[in-house]
Amino acid sequence: xxxxxxxxxxxxxxxxxxxxxxxxxxxxxxxxxxxxxxxxxxxxxxxxxxxxxxxxxxxxxxxxxxxxxxxxxxxxxxxxxxxxxxxxxxxxxxxxxxxxxxxxxxxxxxxxxxxxxxxxxxxxxxxxxxxxxxxxxxxxxxxxxxxxxxxxxxxxxxxxxxx
Amino acid sequence: xxxxxxxxxxxxxxxxxxxxxxxxxxxxxxxxxxxxxxxxxxxxxxxxxxxxxxxxxxxxxxxxxxxxxxxxxxxxxxxxxxxxxxxxxxxxxxxxxxxxxxxxxxxxxxxxxxxxxxxxxxxxxxxxxxxxxxxxxxxxxxxxxxxxxxxxxxxxxxxxxxxxxxxxxxxxxxxxxxxxxxxxxxxxxxxxxxxxxxxxxxxxxxxxxxxxxxxxxxxxxxxxxxxxxxxxxxxxxxxxxxxxxxxxxxxxxxxxxxxxxxxxxxxxxxxxxxxxxxxxxxxxxxxxxxxxxxxxxxxxxxxxxxxxxxxxxxxxxxxxxxxxxxxxxxxxxxxxxxxxxxxxxxxxxxxxxxxxxxxxxxxxxxxxxxxxxxxxxxxxxxxxxxxxxxxxxxxxxxxxxxxxxxxxxxxxxxxxxxxxxxxxxxxxxxxxxxxxxxxxxxxxxxxxxxxxxxxxxxxxxxxxxxxxxxxxxxxxxxxxxxxxxxxxxxxxxxxxxxxxxxxxxxxxxxxxxxxxxxxxxxxxxxxxxxxxxxxxxxxxxxxxxxxxxxxxxxxxxxxxxxxxxxxxxxxxxxxxxxxxxxxxxxxxxxxxxxxxxxxxxxxxxxxxxxxxxxxxxxxxxxxxxxxxxxxxxxxxxxxxxxxxxxxxxxxxxxxxxxxxxxxxxxxxxxxxxxxxxxxxxxxxxxxxxxxxxxxxxxxxxxxxxxxxxxxxxx
Numbered sequence: 001x002x003x004x005x006x007x008x009x010x011x012x013x014x015x016x017x018x019x020x021x022x023x024x025x026x027x028x029x030x031x032x033x034x035x036x037x038x039x040x041x042x043x044x045x046x047x048x049x050x051x052x053x054x055x056x057x058x059x060x061x062x063x064x065x066x067x068x069x070x071x072x073x074x075x076x077x078x079x080x081x082x083x084x085x086x087x088x089x090x091x092x093x094x095x096x097x098x099x100x101x102x103x104x105x106x107x108x109x110x111x112x113x114x115x116x117x118x119x120x121x122x123x124x125x126x127x128x129x130x131x132x133x134x135x136x137x138x139x140x141x142x143x144x145x146x147x148x149x150x151x152x153x154x155x156x157x158x159x160x161x162x163x
Numbered sequence: 164x165x166x167x168x169x170x171x172x173x174x175x176x177x178x179x180x181x182x183x184x185x186x187x188x189x190x191x192x193x194x195x196x197x198x199x200x201x202x203x204x205x206x207x208x209x210x211x212x213x214x215x216x217x218x219x220x221x222x223x224x225x226x227x228x229x230x231x232x233x234x235x236x237x238x239x240x241x242x243x244x245x246x247x248x249x250x251x252x253x254x255x256x257x258x259x260x261x262x263x264x265x266x267x268x269x270x271x272x273x274x275x276x277x278x279x280x281x282x283x284x285x286x287x288x289x290x291x292x293x294x295x296x297x298x299x300x301x302x303x304x305x306x307x308x309x310x311x312x313x314x315x316x317x318x319x320x321x322x323x324x325x326x327x328x329x330x331x332x333x334x335x336x337x338x339x340x341x342x343x344x345x346x347x348x349x350x351x352x353x354x355x356x357x358x359x360x361x362x363x364x365x366x367x368x369x370x371x372x373x374x375x376x377x378x379x380x381x382x383x384x385x386x387x388x389x390x391x392x393x394x395x396x397x398x399x400x401x402x403x404x405x406x407x408x409x410x411x412x413x414x415x416x417x418x419x420x421x422x423x424x425x426x427x428x429x430x431x432x433x434x435x436x437x438x439x440x441x442x443x444x445x446x447x448x449x450x451x452x453x454x455x456x457x458x459x460x461x462x463x464x465x466x467x468x469x470x471x472x473x474x475x476x477x478x479x480x481x482x483x484x485x486x487x488x489x490x491x492x493x494x495x496x497x498x499x500x501x502x503x504x505x506x507x508x509x510x511x512x513x514x515x516x517x518x519x520x521x522x523x524x525x526x527x528x529x530x531x532x533x534x535x536x537x538x539x540x541x542x543x544x545x546x547x548x549x550x551x552x553x554x555x556x557x558x559x560x561x562x563x564x565x566x567x568x569x570x571x572x573x574x575x576x577x578x579x580x581x582x583x584x585x586x587x588x589x590x591x592x593x594x595x596x597x598x599x600x601x602x603x604x605x606x607x608x609x610x611x612x613x614x615x616x617x618x619x620x621x622x623x624x625x626x627x628x629x630x631x632x633x634x635x636x637x638x639x640x641x642x643x644x645x646x647x648x649x650x651x652x653x654x655x656x657x658x659x660x661x662x663x664x665x666x667x668x669x670x671x672x673x674x675x676x677x678x679x680x681x682x683x684x685x686x687x688x689x690x691x692x693x694x695x696x697x698x699x700x701x702x703x704x705x706x707x708x709x710x711x712x713x714x715x716x717x718x719x720x721x722x723x724x725x726x727x728x729x730x731x732x733x734x735x736x737x738x739x740x741x742x743x744x745x746x747x748x749x750x751x752x753x754x755x756x757x758x759x760x761x762x763x764x765x766x767x768x769x770x771x772x773x774x775x776x777x778x779x780x781x782x783x784x785x786x787x788x789x790x791x792x793x794x795x796x797x798x799x800x801x802x803x804x805x806x807x808x809x810x811x812x813x814x815x816x817x818x819x820x821x822x823x824x825x826x827x828x829x830x831x832x833x834x835x836x837x838x839x840x841x842x843x844x845x846x847x848x849x850x851x852x853x854x855x856x857x858x859x860x861x862x863x864x865x866x867x868x869x870x871x872x873x874x875x876x877x
Contacts, residue, residue, distance in 0.1 A: 014364040046866060048866065048868065048869065049758070049759065049806075050846065050850060050852055050856060050869060051803075051804040051805045051806065051853070051855075051856070052804075052805070052852055052853040052855070052856075053850055053851060053852045054850075054851065057850055059867075060846060060847070060850070060867050060869075061860055061867060062861045062865050062866065062867050065509060065512060065861060066844065067844040067845065067846060067858075067859045067867055068847060068860070069846060069847045069849050069850040071849075096848070097306070098581065098848075099847060099848035099849065100847065101847065101848075104752045112450070154849060
């Protein structure tokens with residue numbers, strides 16, 4: 001989604017759009033998630049394991065009376081096991097209507113506003129690697145932020161299994 | 164006139180009438196002389212014509228009008244129902260249905276004139292009666308004819324028709340009270356009071372009438388009951404018996420003094436007459452009811468043309484007594500029920516939290532007196548929520564008939580197009596299921612029926628050669644089995660040729676040859692449900708099975724059910740669909756496996772057994788136990804759920820014996836927690852799990868527990 005917006009803006013309009021991202025960290029790297037897809041951010045809580053599911057799913061949680069699946073973005077991106085600390089959070093994404101999914105992240109830092117001019121699109125080949133989960137890289141004062149491509153993140157088919 | 168607000172009502176009723184037409188035409192096709200059907204069809208066509216006219220759907224009106232004319236001629240004996248006529252009528256019905264569909268989709272009837280069908284019908288009408296329908300013009304003479312007939316039905320003249328008190332049902336005590344009164348020198352009058360049809364507060368008017376009469380007399384009996392009158396559950400008239408010393412005129416005068424009372428009729432009863440209505444009441448009831456609509460309308464619309472009233476009178480006369488007046492239902496938007504159901508679910512979750520909080524309190528050893536009270540209240544709350552849930556569930560239940568209605572017609576059409584002879588028998592259509600399930604059932608059942616008709620049943624010659632009757636039979640049996648509803652769809656056709664399917668599996672390299680040869684019959688048949696396999700056209704031709712079976716399976720599974728096939732080569736196949744009775748809330752047994760909590764639907768559990776480890780035997784490398792003479796395989800849930808048991812491996816096994824159809828299996832769990840009402844929640848769109856996990860539920864402490872579908876373990 002984000003890349004489409006960027007694309008349109010670059011070609012047809014001179015002034016860029018400002019998009020707000022929530023900055024999270026996963027294994028010391030900073031990622032941005034478009035704020036409009038974030039439904040909620042909750043603390044770590046007890047996750048009920050679900051047997052026989054894709055390994056990157058940690059299980060399900062109770063979010064205000066609804067059962068929401070939670071996955072490990074580390075496992076999904078092939079970055080190893082989660083390390084749960086008291087900074088760990090579950091970000092509840094609502095990428096499609098009527099379906100929520102939680103992702104476990106190491107830390108939620110802050111919100112940044114990035115102009116689409118300052119986002120470099122990342123092109124990737126068909127090979128699935130850590131890069132596939134990133135749609136672009138945004139430049140902010142404190143450094144670079146990889147913008148997560150949520151469509152790939154929640155796609156159940158795509159995950160990097162560890163060898 | 165802006166009719167858009169009536170569109171919903173129009174559509175609902177139009178669908179009903181179209182369905183009636185379809186059903187009755189089917190009856191008529193087999194029994195062309197069936198008067199009830201002819202009347203029903205006439206009535207449905209008449210109503211459709213009227214509705215279409217009101218809504219301004221001219222084309223639909225014209226077509227229904229001609230249909231009505233045809234039946235009016237049939238009814239009056241001017242012509243007979245023939246196979247040709249039924250065929251044309253089915254075409255007309257399809258055209259009417261198309262109009263209704265158009266209205267539903269676009270709020271307009273469309274532009275199809277269906278000249279061909281109109282012409283055909285007119286031709287038949289002309290040949291039969293020498294008349295051409297006056298469609299579009301004034302009401303036909305033919306329709307007026309039954310008027311006289313109908314008017315004759317209620318036996319007596321107009322004044323008698325209005326004297327509904329004569330048909331009142333009196334019980335013995337009422338009769339004896341009145342007889343005593345007559346002996347004591349008082350008068351007993353039967354009185355029927357008619358209220359203006361435009362009256363808004365008829366219950367209040369009735370009350371005033373009673374009050375006026377009670378000033379000088381006593382009302383000994385009332386019909387409808389005083390409760391019904393109070394609740395306004397009556398037409399614009401009611402009848403009573405009055406005991407008083409005053410003359411009849413005074414009673415009538417008193418009743419008429421109340422405003423909006425349009426007419427009062429009455430007469431004095433003596434002892435002999437009192438005995439009579441009681442005895443005749445049963446007989447008189449239908450006639451009286453038939454008279455009711457006419458009589459009621461008369462004072463207001465006395466000048467209304469006779470032919471307009473006639474069919475209605477006839478309608479009431481044909482229906483069994485009581486049916487017309489007891490229909491006290493409300494149409495409710497299914498979404499509103501969903502909201503209600505969700506609220507009940509929330510309530511149950513909240514209740515479970517209180518129960519769990521209460522248990523915590525008890526553990527901490529708080530004041531025992533408060534405790535006892537608390538528990539009492541919780542138990543009360545539990546019974547209320549359980550009843551509430553059941554009531555809401557019942558409201559959502561509809562007979563599966565709704566999903567089956569169109570099938571007799573479909574089979575009839577298939578019969579013609581396939582050139583096979585077949586009958587469809589349906590039993591248990593009154594079996595009830597959740598509305599959402601019934602709505603979804605139609606498609607899979609249609610697939611299965613088509614399958615049976617197309618591939619299951621043989622051609623008549625082939626059947627005769629096989630020593631079977633040329634007429635193939637297809638059946639749908641529905642019934643309830645514990646917490647499940649079973650729907651069997653089957654035929655007495657050629658059955659599934661398992662070896663042919665097996666060869667096909669090998670030929671198409673769908674599975675390794677070695678594996679295919681090892682599979683038992685059941686496993687081979689299972690393959691037909693695989694999406695990848697059943698799409699192969701060749702297999703369909705060969706095995707006679709496989710059209711859309713994967714679709715059937717996935718649909719039924721989406722509804723929380725499963726499909727099984729029983730087939731015998733040469734004798735036919737039966738597809739057994741098993742569906743859960745309810746979708747949202749179930750009674751479940753909570754168990755612990757490897758430290759995790761799981762819920763198992765209580766309806767599937769037969770018994771709980773404590774089995775010493777020494778009683779577990781190995782048969783064909785599978786663990787089994789013997790239970791009261793039956794050998795039951797046991798399934799260690801800890802293995803299936805990847806949750807290593809924390810129990811001592813030599814300790815006794817806790818086994819929950821579950822059943823599916825006729826088979827039993829023992830589920831080994833670590834620990835039992837107890838029974839609980841659980842609200843079934845979906846695991847969400849993204850998570851793909853095995854069929855064993857049918858959902859999740861939220862426990863009282865906020866934890867999520869998974870629900871196991873024991874049917875998937877067989």
